[in-house]
Amino acid sequence: MRTREYGQFCGLARAAEILGQRWAVLILRDLLVGPRRYSDLAAGLPGIPSNVLAARLKELEQDGLVVRQARGGADRSIVYRVTDRAEELRPALDALASWGAAGMRVPREGEVVTEASLVTALRVAAAGGRPPGARRTVTCVVRAGDAVAHAIVSGTRVTAGPGEHPAPDLTISAGSGPGLRDLLAGTLGPEAAVAEGVIEVTGDRSLLADFAATFHVPYSASLTGSAA
Helix, strand or coil: CCCCCCCCCCHHHHHHHHHCCCCHHHHHHHHHHCCECHHHHHHHCCCCCHHHHHHHHHHHHHCCCEEEEECCCCCCCEEEEECHHHHCCHHHHHHHHHHHHCCCCCCCCCCCCCHHHHHHHHHHHHHHCCCCCCCCCEEEEEEECCEEEEEEEECCEEEEEECCCCCCCEEEEECCCCHHHHHHHCCCCHHHHHHCCCEEEEECHHHHHHHHHHCCCCCCHHHHCCCC
16 A cells, blocks of 8 residues: 555656655666566665565556566566656656666765666766767667676667677776766866776777767756856
């Protein structure tokens, strides 16, 4: 049973009743990256109590945002996936992610980067960037802490997904600190980021400048001291 009802016949109030439940937005974030088993969701959401995850999934199913299905082939495990109704939330959740990122600088104690959060960050950053429009398709792998994601840039189209890519043109490795974010925010140039050791690059290093132009997240004016 829900713990938050606002008693108002209002679209925003109804959305808040669904999305305002603890962990609900992050569960949807992870499932918008791709279908996941219960154990995958638990592993990707460090700190979520098992009973809370089960309750949120049940509520999201009842709200028509999540469904369970069996995988095809030899793997008949049960996975959770989002519905078309939940897909409609993607722009809103990406906008919230961008707004939240603008006020971030250094990870707080205990904070980690997860696979789904890295994919989301790349997707959101691509919306604020300017792809160079190169004729050939370029694939980048990004590692931040223990999280790995890849991005494919084809002309002005950018897609991001979880995990490695078998043949990346460029691989960027960063720790769990703010180095990658500084690069994406443009407060640290590509060559400076490499020279200062905040990122490591393998593959075609000449593509690093294009990567920084393609993926961009803003800093909050309160952090930069100037208007965005």
